[in-house]
Structures are given as C-alpha cells and as structure tokens.
Amino acid sequence: MRLVIDERRCKGCNLCTTVCPYHIFQEGRHLNERGIAIPVLDRPERCTNCRLRRLYGRQLCGACQLICPDQAIYWEEDDPYAAEKVVIEY
Amino acid sequence: MSTETFGKWYREDRLPHIFCTGCGNGTVMNCTIKAVDAMGWEIDDTIFVSGIGCSSRAPGYISTDSLHTTHGRALAFATGVKMANPDLHVVVFTGDGDLAAIGGNHFIHACRRNIDLTVICMNNMIYGMTGGQGSPCTPVGKISTTTPYGAAEPAFDLTELAVAAGANYAARWTSYHVAELIKAIRAGLETPGFSFIEALVQCPTAYGRRNKFRQVGEQVEYMRSHAMLLQKKRRLEEQGKDVPDDMFTVGEFVRRYRPALGVRK
Numbered sequence: 001m002r003l004v005i006d007e008r009r010c011k012g013c014n015l016c017t018t019v020c021p022y023h024i025f026q027e028g029r030h031l032n033e034r035g036i037a038i039p040v041l042d043r044p045e046r047c048t049n050c051r052l053r054r055l056y057g058r059q060l061c062g063a064c065q066l067i068c069p070d071q072a073i074y075w076e077e078d079d080p081y082a083a084e085k086v087v088i089e090y
Numbered sequence: 091m092s093t094e095t096f097g098k099w100y101r102e103d104r105l106p107h108i109f110c111t112g113c114g115n116g117t118v119m120n121c122t123i124k125a126v127d128a129m130g131w132e133i134d135d136t137i138f139v140s141g142i143g144c145s146s147r148a149p150g151y152i153s154t155d156s157l158h159t160t161h162g163r164a165l166a167f168a169t170g171v172k173m174a175n176p177d178l179h180v181v182v183f184t185g186d187g188d189l190a191a192i193g194g195n196h197f198i199h200a201c202r203r204n205i206d207l208t209v210i211c212m213n214n215m216i217y218g219m220t221g222g223q224g225s226p227c228t229p230v231g232k233i234s235t236t237t238p239y240g241a242a243e244p245a246f247d248l249t250e251l252a253v254a255a256g257a258n259y260a261a262r263w264t265s266y267h268v269a270e271l272i273k274a275i276r277a278g279l280e281t282p283g284f285s286f287i288e289a290l291v292q293c294p295t296a297y298g299r300r301n302k303f304r305q306v307g308e309q310v311e312y313m314r315s316h317a318m319l320l321q322k323k324r325r326l327e328e329q330g331k332d333v334p335d336d337m338f339t340v341g342e343f344v345r346r347y348r349p350a351l352g353v354r355k
Contacts, residue, residue: 009105013112013294013306065093066124066268069116070106074093 001050001075005038009072012036016064016073022046022088025064045086049075099123099133101153109144112306114265114291118212119148121268121289122181125275129179136179139168141193144219144293145185145212162193165200168207172352176206179279186213186227190246194226201255204283206352210275211248211286214293222296233300249288253344258283260343264290264313267340274342283350290338 003024016025016039024044028037044050048061053075065073100123109115126136138156140146141164149156159167168182189197189211200207216234217223224234224241227248231240252260259281261274271289278285292298292309303309318333320341326333 011106011111015112015117015306015310018307018310059093063268066120066272067117067265068120069109069113071096071100071116071120072106074096 001047001053002078003041003044003047003050004074004076005041006072006074007032007038009070010036010038011070011072012038013069014039015067015069019063019067021061021063022048045084046088051086095124095127096120099127099152099154101151104151107151108147110293110295112292112294113144114214114289114293115145115148115212117265117268118145118210118271118289118291119151121271122148122183122210122275123152124272125279126179126181128272128276129279131179135177136181137168137171138181138183139164139171140183141185141188142219143185143188143217144214145183145291146188148183148212162188162191163196164188165193165196165207165209169200169203169205172205172207176352176354180207181279182207182209184209184211185218186211186215186246186248187217187225190226190248190251198251198255201252201257201284201286204256204258204348204350206282206284206350208275208278208285209287210278211288212291213248213288214291214297215245216293216297218293218296222300232297234297249286249343252284252286256284256348257286257344258348258350259285259345260288261286262288262290262338262340262343264317264340265292266310266313267317270340277342277345281345281347282353283348 025039026042028039133154136154138149140149142161164182164184168180172180215227217225222235224237226246228241229245249260249262259278263271274287278287294306298309316337317340318337320339
C-alpha cells in the first residue's frame with residue numbers, strides 16, 4: 001500500500017500534520033499551480049496502514065484520512081508488490 | 091479516487107466541496123459515513139436531511155437521497171419522512187444556528203416525541219455562511235460581527251437540552267476526536283428513538299479569525315486541550331473540587347430506552 005495525497009482536493013489546512021503518530025505529514029513549503037502548499041510526505045513507508053494492512057486484513061489507524069476535511073488522503077495498491085525493509089523509530 | 095467506503099458514499103464528481111480551508115464539517119461527514127457504513131445500511135434505504143447553513147450542505151456530497159429544506163425545519167421534514175416510511179433510516183445534518191436558534195422549537199419537540207432519528211449537529215459556535223453573526227452557541231466573551239464587544243449572553247448547552255427534553259441518546263464530541271465521534275454516531279444510529287450527537291467543529295474563517303485562532307491547528311489544539319470527559323467532571327463535582335470554567339464537557343451524556351415514535355413493532 002502507498003499513501004497518497006490528492007492534489008486536486010487538498011486545500012492545505014495541515015490538519016493531517018497534527019494527527020499522524022509518526023509525523024509522516026510535514027507542512028509543505030512550495031505552492032502548486034493552484035496556490036496551495038500541499039503537505040509533503042516524510043518517509044511514507046512508515047505508515048501503519050501501509051505496512052500492516054495486508055497482515056491484518058482491515059483498515060488500521062487511518063486518523064489522517066478521517067480528519068482530512070477534503071477527503072484528499074487515501075491509499076493505493078502498489079503493483080507489483082515488493083517486500084521492503086522499514087526502520088521504525090518511535 | 092479514494093477508498094472503498096468513501097468511494098461508495100461520496101458523490102466524487104461533486105468533490106472538492108465548497109467548505110473553507112480547514113473547516114471541520116468535512117471531518118464530521120467522514121465520521122458519519124464511516125458509522126453509517128459500519129451499520130451495513132444501503133444507499134437506497136438511508137436518507138440525509140438538512141436545513142440551511144454551512145453544515146447543511148453536507149448531504150449534497152453524499153450519494154443517498156437527501157432533502158435540503160428550509161431554515162431550521164430540517165427536523166420537521168425528517169419527521170415527515172420517518173412517518174411516511176418508518177423503514178427508512180433518517181439522519182439529519184444540522185448546525186447550531188439552524189437547530190438552536192430558528193429551529194429550537196422543532197428540536198425540543200422532536201426530543202419530546204422521541205422520533206427515531208439521528209441528529210448530528212455541527213456546532214461551529216457562529217453563523218458561518220452569512221458572515222459570522224453571533225449564534226445561540228457563541229460562548230460568553232467571544233467576538234462575532236453582531237457581538238463586537240464580546241457575547242454577553244450565556245450560550246446554549248445543546249446536549250444538556252436534549253437530555254432534559256427527553257432524547258434517548260445524547261453525546262458531544264469534537265472534530266478532533268474522530269474515533270470517539272464515530273463510536274458515538276454508531277451508538278446513536280443503533281439506539282431506537284431520538285439520538286443527538288453534537289460535534290464541535292472549528293470555523294477558521296468566521297469564528298477563529300476574530301477569536302485568536304488564526305491558524306486552523308490552533309483551534310483544533312484548543313479543542314484537544316480544553317475537552318473534559320463527562321465522567322471526570324462528575325468525579326470532580328463529587329469530590330467537591332472546582333471544575334475549570336474554560337473547559338467544555340465531552341462524552342456520552344445519556345443512553346436510555348424510552349418508548350420511541352416511528353419504530354415498527
């Protein structure tokens with residue numbers, strides 16, 4: 001799974017930066033063509049849902065998707081699926 | 091493109107919605123859709139009803155049948171829908187100005203009749219759409235365009251009002267507490283009879299701009315740090331300690347099973 005921010009929907013409110021337990025979302029600095037600073041993803045492979053969804057078979061965490069008022073955050077299937085080594089610091 | 095639940099319930103051709111940057115109404119919509127989907131309801135047997143205001147634009151983005159009614163009369167229309175076909179699941183989106191100010195009478199009588207509805211009140215403490223006039227839920231001392239020296243009147247406590255008027259379920263959460271809000275909405279949908287869920291939402295444009303919450307995150311941080319659980323407040327009162335004035339109470343206020351109107355035997 002891969003974490004994605006939909007650039008057509010995001011309005012740059014930065015609410016996702018306040019809820020992620022791993023601080024994956026960081027405030028963006030560069031404006032896009034609509035004049036909105038989209039948050040940037042800092043090592044998104046650490047996301048709980050990306051790593052463990054396949055193992056548990058259900059939605060995990062998902063706080064960023066729920067709090068996003070613009071429905072701009074979602075997960076995409078990676079294909080082909082490749083095992084990846086991830087270092088988690090708390 | 092989004093996940094399965096949201097893709098099913100949202101009208102993706104209508105998104106992005108017109109709510110301002112950082113408005114909490116979208117969060118409450120997400121939580122409602124998660125709860126409705128967890129109930130296993132279908133698009134064809136669910137109806138969303140709303141009145142007038144920012145919050146009341148929400149059903150327009152959801153793919154179920156919906157009614158966008160006159161100001162304050164969402165509950166009256168929802169009562170009609172429920173009476174006409176008690177098999178439908180009726181959910182009402184409403185705001186504080188819609189529910190407490192102009193629709194106050196409909197609200198207390200819907201609570202008294204205990205109709206099988208679920209009401210989700212997005213309380214942003216101001217009239218957001220018309221330019222930031224003071225609503226019955228504006229806290230004392232807060233600035234709005236009609237209260238430029240600070241609101242002088244005490245604010246309505248809508249959840250306590252619902253409890254006193256006889257609702258079967260009443261809870262209050264904020265748009266920061268998403269997981270708890272989903273649980274509360276789920277419990278409200280499951281409870282037969284009138285369920286009232288008040289969700290405090292941030293309003294950066296009309297409310298936060300005038301009340302020292304210029305950034306969206308500041309008001310969300312305020313809701314996080316100033317929310318006090320109902321059980322904790324009751325415990326403090328039992329022990330005779332002071333409850334801080336600036337805290338607001340969150341939690342499940344009541345869950346009871348009084349006889350309800352509009353439930354098939």
